[in-house]
Amino acid sequence: MLTPEEADVWQLEDRLPAEVVALRDRVRAYIDQALRPHLPSWWEAGHLPAFVISDLADLQAFGGEAGTLSRSAGLWQGVLMRELERADSGLRSLVSVHAHLAMEAIARYGTADQIAEWLAPMRRGERLGCFALTDVQSGSDPAAMQTTCRWTGAEWRISGQKRWVTNGTRAAIGVVWAREEPDGPIRGFLLPTDHPGLRREPIGFKGSLRLSDSAVWHLDLRLDEGWRLPGAQGLGAALACLNQARYGIAWGVVGAAMDCVAEAKAYVTQRSAFGRALAATQLVQEAWVGCVARLGLMQLTAFRLAELRDAQALHPLQISLAKRDNVRMALWVARKARELMGAEGISWRHGPMRHLANLETVDTYEGTYAVHTLAIGRQLLGSNAF
Numbered sequence: 001m002l003t004p005e006e007a008d009v010w011q012l013e014d015r016l017p018a019e020v021v022a023l024r025d026r027v028r029a030y031i032d033q034a035l036r037p038h039l040p041s042w043w044e045a046g047h048l049p050a051f052v053i054s055d056l057a058d059l060q061a062f063g064g065e066a067g068t069l070s071r072s073a074g075l076w077q078g079v080l081m082r083e084l085e086r087a088d089s090g091l092r093s094l095v096s097v098h099a100h101l102a103m104e105a106i107a108r109y110g111t112a113d114q115i116a117e118w119l120a121p122m123r124r125g126e127r128l129g130c131f132a133l134t135d136v137q138s139g140s141d142p143a144a145m146q147t148t149c150r151w152t153g154a155e156w157r158i159s160g161q162k163r164w165v166t167n168g169t170r171a172a173i174g175v176v177w178a179r180e181e182p183d184g185p186i187r188g189f190l191l192p193t194d195h196p197g198l199r200r201e202p203i204g205f206k207g208s209l210r211l212s213d214s215a216v217w218h219l220d221l222r223l224d225e226g227w228r229l230p231g232a233q234g235l236g237a238a239l240a241c242l243n244q245a246r247y248g249i250a251w252g253v254v255g256a257a258m259d260c261v262a263e264a265k266a267y268v269t270q271r272s273a274f275g276r277a278l279a280a281t282q283l284v285q286e287a288w289v290g291c292v293a294r295l296g297l298m299q300l301t302a303f304r305l306a307e308l309r310d311a312q313a314l315h316p317l318q319i320s321l322a323k324r325d326n327v328r329m330a331l332w333v334a335r336k337a338r339e340l341m342g343a344e345g346i347s348w349r350h351g352p353m354r355h356l357a358n359l360e361t362v363d364t365y366e367g368t369y370a371v372h373t374l375a376i377g378r379q380l381l382g383s384n385a386f
């Protein structure tokens with residue numbers, strides 16, 4: 001098997017600080033030993049066992065203690081996402097949504113009491129979080145959400161339907177976004193999932209992200225003021241959290257591409273056709289080198305994002321560009337790796353077909369390719385084409 005370092009044509013791994021190398025090796029060893037052998041059957045069953053969540057917490061996937069990691073936070077988070085997605089995009093999504101959307105929203109917008117109550121058990125993986133932004137009727141245009149909240153003078157009444165809630169049936173706590181009636185801003189609330197006004201419906205028949213727990217939420221809630229996240233006001237508050245998750249996607253899909261490149265190499269070096277190893281044919285070399293070249297570009301982009309993030313100079317436009325293009329390049333790599341593996345490539349006993357199916361979702365969620373294109377176009381051309 002090709003190791004990730006071997007696919008590192010630009011020698012970027014040399015730039016990882018020691019604590020990130022240690023994290024990389026710890027997560028990689030865990031995934032390769034404890035998860036990888038089971039991924040095909042879990043994916044087929046559409047289920048990720050619950051013990052993985054506490055294992056991820058032990059690996060500090062939901063955040064470690066601050067301090068030693070502060071100088072390499074961007075690389076730390078990025079490499080973690082990359083290693084998780086080497087296994088499966090669904091594993092990375094679980095962590096992205098729990099840590100970078102739900103925990104991030106509580107940390108940014110919560111009261112001291114909310115932070116004290118929720119963040120520590122979430123970091124320990126004891127309470128899983130989710131983030132309910134997308135309405136059933138409006139995905140790309142969250143400003144058009146029909147989920148509403150209204151203050152009666154004594155409590156908040158919230159009603160609506162949310163869709164594609166990752167971790168939605170397992171989560172203990174959700175961050176729910178609703179537009180205040182009659183003409184208020186979008187607001188964010190904490191919602192304990194044992195609330196009687198919440199009905200959760202798993203989404204089945206998925207041909208992608210089958211390790212993800214995806215749900216529809218039907219909301220008919222009455223919440224005390226204590227459940228409102230006071231700092232979460234306006235759509236920009238939700239989108240600021242999405243920046244964190246999109247950053248993780250730009251890094252994560254590098255891992256999916258790495259896995260595809262490694263499997264395709266193993267296959268073409270072992271398999272022969274027409275009297276020679278596949279790897280000794282020009283068409284195969286052209287395709288495989290195309291994968292490695294794209295992987296290099298994806299890695300360069302991801303490392304630069306981390307530098308900008310750590311310098312606190314990262315702009316949402318750069319995250320949009322990196323998310324958009326890294327996902328498309330990962331899709332190209334997965335499709336080419338699938339093709340290089342011939343008929344064997346269609347089995348999700350191997351990575352490429354599973355990654356290919358997953359990446360179709362990753363291309364769409366947390367801002368579709370089109371949404372990011374138009375957000376970048378609006379920013380750089382100064383004209384709104386939405």
Ligand code: TGC
Pocket residue numbers: 093097101130131132133134139140141142143164165166167234235236237239240242243316365366367368371375386
């Ligand atoms: P627009 O006027 O551009 O923006 C409204 C306010 O938001 C601010 N803003 C941002 N702030 C931080 N980071 C960003 N990336 C931001 N983008 C915009 C903006 O400055 C403004 O603030 P203010 O103070 O001026 O009001 O809003 P728009 O309605 O024109 O829409 C812009 C657009 C299309 C880019 C945005 O709506 C968008 O990103 N759409 C895609 C939404 C998306 O990614 N949805 C998927 C969410 S994932 C989910 O719901 C499930 S959680 C994940 C899971 O469970 O898997």
